[in-house]
Amino acid sequence: MEISRPQLSDLVLNIFFPEHCPGCGSVVDRGSCMCGECEKELEYLEDLPWQTFFPDNISGRPVSFDCGSALFYYRGTAGAAVKSFKFKRCLSFADYCAERMALKLENDISDRIDLVTSVPMNMINRRHRGYDQAELFASKLAERLGIEYDPSLLGHRFRYIAQHRRSGESRTKAADSTYFIRKDAKRLDGRNILICDDIFTTGSTVDACARLLKQLGAAKVFAAAICLRE
Numbered sequence: 001m002e003i004s005r006p007q008l009s010d011l012v013l014n015i016f017f018p019e020h021c022p023g024c025g026s027v028v029d030r031g032s033c034m035c036g037e038c039e040k041e042l043e044y045l046e047d048l049p050w051q052t053f054f055p056d057n058i059s060g061r062p063v064s065f066d067c068g069s070a071l072f073y074y075r076g077t078a079g080a081a082v083k084s085f086k087f088k089r090c091l092s093f094a095d096y097c098a099e100r101m102a103l104k105l106e107n108d109i110s111d112r113i114d115l116v117t118s119v120p121m122n123m124i125n126r127r128h129r130g131y132d133q134a135e136l137f138a139s140k141l142a143e144r145l146g147i148e149y150d151p152s153l154l155g156h157r158f159r160y161i162a163q164h165r166r167s168g169e170s171r172t173k174a175a176d177s178t179y180f181i182r183k184d185a186k187r188l189d190g191r192n193i194l195i196c197d198d199i200f201t202t203g204s205t206v207d208a209c210a211r212l213l214k215q216l217g218a219a220k221v222f223a224a225a226i227c228l229r230e
């Protein structure tokens with residue numbers, strides 16, 4: 001049997017650098033990202049108005065984002081997949097989610113999107129991990145949507161207590177003081193911005209970032225997350 005060059009190169013890559021399903025860890029065919037069994041188990045959010053899932057106020061303050069969208073509930077296979085994406089370098093999950101989110105946004109957001117950005121990670125964590133999962137997801141999504149991606153608008157100050165270890169009002173206050181507008185950030189006057197994150201929990205993080213984007217002049221800010229934690 002004659003094996004064509006692309007097939008041969010895939011075979012070699014699969015031997016030395018096998019791709020693993022982010023849901024269960026089994027080896028998958030190159031380019032397919034997730035195994036069939038895990039795909040069947042992913043729990044997508046229902047097609048309902050965004051207010052069904054996202055808060056319209058946080059700690060008594062109206063939120064600054066104008067619409068929210070997420071693909072999956074943060075549990076089961078989707079929860080495991082996001083953890084593999086964050087901590088085990090299952091990077092192909094970024095494009096897998098971007099492809100699905102690009103389709104979902106057609107349904108969830110009727111306004112024009114002018115620019116895509118992401119919730120920034122602090123430089124210490126980024127250096128340690130070697131990549132920023134929100135940035136990867138956002139850049140792949142921007143590519144799919146054919147819209148400019150700009151990661152240079154906001155910054156993240158290092159905090160000794162991670163945001164996911166806080167709760168309630170402390171989380172809101174911490175988020176407000178954690179994120180900042182970068183000195184070299186360009187103005188966003190009248191533009192609609194889509195900000196991406198990996199997991200939407202209380203909304204404090206996205207809300208703090210949306211508030212800053214509006215200070216830069218954004219007309220509307222939409223939030224897109226891979227998972228929604230209930």
Ligand SMILES: [Zn+2]
Nearest residue numbers: 021024035038
């Ligand atoms: Zn799997």
